[in-house]
Amino acid sequence: MYLNQFLFLAAFLFCVGVYGVLARKNAVLVLMSIELILNAVNINLVAFGLFRESVAGQVFALFVIAVAAAEVGVGLAIVILIYRNRHSIDLTEVDMMKG
Amino acid sequence: MVAQNIVFGVLAVAMGLAAIRVVTTKNVVHAALYLVVVLAGVAALYILLAAEFIAVVQVIIYIGAIVLLILFGTMLTRAPIGRASDLDNDQRWLGVVVALLLLGVMGSVLADAFGSTKLPKAPQIQRTGDVGLSIFQTYVVPFEVVSVLLLAALVGAVVIARRD
Numbered sequence: 001m002y003l004n005q006f007l008f009l010a011a012f013l014f015c016v017g018v019y020g021v022l023a024r025k026n027a028v029l030v031l032m033s034i035e036l037i038l039n040a041v042n043i044n045l046v047a048f049g050l051f052r053e054s055v056a057g058q059v060f061a062l063f064v065i066a067v068a069a070a071e072v073g074v075g076l077a078i079v080i081l082i083y084r085n086r087h088s089i090d091l092t093e094v095d096m097m098k099g
Numbered sequence: 100m101v102a103q104n105i106v107f108g109v110l111a112v113a114m115g116l117a118a119i120r121v122v123t124t125k126n127v128v129h130a131a132l133y134l135v136v137v138l139a140g141v142a143a144l145y146i147l148l149a150a151e152f153i154a155v156v157q158v159i160i161y162i163g164a165i166v167l168l169i170l171f172g173t174m175l176t177r178a179p180i181g182r183a184s185d186l187d188n189d190q191r192w193l194g195v196v197v198a199l200l201l202l203g204v205m206g207s208v209l210a211d212a213f214g215s216t217k218l219p220k221a222p223q224i225q226r227t228g229d230v231g232l233s234i235f236q237t238y239v240v241p242f243e244v245v246s247v248l249l250l251a252a253l254v255g256a257v258v259i260a261r262r263d
Contacts, residue, residue: 001107002216002217002218003218004214007209007213008206009111009115011202011205011209013115015199015205016115016121016198017118018197018198018201019122019195019198020121024122024186024187028173028176029127031172032130032131032169035134035138035165036121036122036134039137039138039161043144046145046148046153049148049225050148050218050225051219055225056233056238057150058150058152059237062230062234063241063242063245065153065156066160066248066249067245068160068165069252070251073168073252073256074252074255074256076168076171076256077256077259079176080172080175080260083177089176091188
């Protein structure tokens with residue numbers, strides 16, 4: 001197996017996630033796209049860990065999974081707060097910081 | 100080796116199609132279910148890369164907990180459960196251009212750097228015990244930092260979402 005086949009697949013997943021973050025306006029769908037991006041990073045970490053025959057790749061993939069769990073928890077809390085205040089999770093309407 | 104490549108090809112096609120459906124489908128619940136397909140494919144890739152502990156953690160944390168949280172978020176925010184036409188904003192084509200540019204740049208850089216680099220034929224497999232030892236010996240400080248981060252996220256989520 002080539003190293004690049006894993007890296008290309010991860011790059012593809014990353015770009016699909018970036019498209020999702022840019023193009024979706026439902027906040028829950030944006031969080032799903034962020035999960036795609038984090039998974040792409042994890043594939044890279046584990047693939048390089050096998051390539052270098054080092055355990056560090058797997059360990060840091062575990063750390064990324066833990067941070068992703070924290071991120072989705074806080075992110076959903078913020079989304080629920082936005083919904084409670086504005087009765088909508090349309091991200092194009094959350095523009096109070098626009099000048 | 101051939102069997103591994105066939106498995107990789109099937110997984111890559113399934114994950115690619117499911118990932119595209121996650122960001123294009125008109126139905127929030129369907130997007131979450133396609134996300135499950137992608138996450139399960141990633142877990143299978145970890146097994147292909149001989150990282151069975153990460154694969155099990157992926158199934159438990161991502162498919163078990165995070166997808167559940169996302170579905171709860173869908174429910175609590177009363178996102179449209181059926182088909183909805185207004186899930187995309189008007190930057191869609193800009194998003195396509197940005198994603199394709201990014202894919203082109205990353206693809207060319209990867210092809211340049213690792214063009215014909217092969218994974219080792221008989222790699223030294225990192226067993227679950229090695230991962231555990233490494234976490235609690237070499238990486239014990241980052242491990243403690245992650246545990247404090249999880250506690251902070253837990254308290255923060257409760258404080259943010261609490262009704263006063």
